Amino acid sequence: xxxxxxxxxxxxxxxxxxxxKFRDILSAQGADKLFITHDLFDDCLVxxxxxxxxxxxxxxxxxxxxxxDVRRLTRTFIAPANECPVDKLGRILIxxxxxxxxxxxxxxxxxxxxxxxxxxxPAKWAAEQKKAREQESGPELAKRLSEFF
Numbered sequence: 001x002x003x004x005x006x007x008x009x010x011x012x013x014x015x016x017x018x019x020x021k022f023r024d025i026l027s028a029q030g031a032d033k034l035f036i037t038h039d040l041f042d043d044c045l046v047x048x049x050x051x052x053x054x055x056x057x058x059x060x061x062x063x064x065x066x067x068x069d070v071r072r073l074t075r076t077f078i079a080p081a082n083e084c085p086v087d088k089l090g091r092i093l094i095x096x097x098x099x100x101x102x103x104x105x106x107x108x109x110x111x112x113x114x115x116x117x118x119x120x121x122p123a124k125w126a127a128e129q130k131k132a133r134e135q136e137s138g139p140e141l142a143k144r145l146s147e148f149f
Contacts, residue, residue: 001025001112001114001115002022002025002112002113002114002115002116002117003112003113003114004019004021004110004111004112005109005110005111005112005125006019006021006109006110007107007108007109007110007122008107008108008110009106009107009108010094010099010104010105010106010107010108013093014093014094014095014096014099015091015092015093015094016091016092016094016108017089017090017091017092018034018086018090018091018092018110019110020090021112022110022112022117023086023090025049026049026086029049029050029051031049031050031051032085032086033050033083033084033085033086034047034048034049034050034083034084034086034092034117035047035048035049035050035053035081035082035083035084036048036081036082036084036094036095036098036119037077037078037080037081037082037098038076038077038080038098038101038102039118040073040076040077042118042128043102043103043124044102044118044119044120044124044125044128045094045098045101045102045104045118045119045120046116046117046118046119047084047116047117047118047119048115048116048117052115052116053081057078060073060074060078080097080098082094082095082098094108094119102119102120102121102124103121103124104119104121105121107121107122108120108121108122109121109122109125111125
């Protein structure tokens with residue numbers, strides 16, 4: 001499972017270093033690539049290990065292509081996805097269309113979120129963290145999250 005937050009630079013061609021911790025997780029799964037696409041709810045990208053992406057794609061493929069929600073999902077989430085290999089130096093190329101859609105230019109924030117990785121601009125990540133902390137008080141949040149522990 002992916003966890004941790006990492007800051008990396010990204011060059012003009014879109015190459016950035018995949019955090020070593022994430023490379024180790026992929027390697028343990030026998031994988032050397034990620035599937036990267038637009039997040040449906042936040043202004044970031046999301047990346048999946050091949051096995052998780054395949055399971056998700058199988059579930060979508062099992063649904064009716066005539067279902068409007070399935071069509072919307074395939075057009076906005078699956079179609080823009082790119083298979084992005086990790087090179088021998090641990091770098092990954094994030095395609096320009098994906099980078100530009102969320103404003104990634106020189107810096108990138110990788111955030112492990114259990115089964116996926118979120119990819120943010122540092123400013124948007126900081127704003128999202130601030131917003132998340134301000135939304136609920138400690139007791140309210142503790143009550144809602146108590147089922148997890």
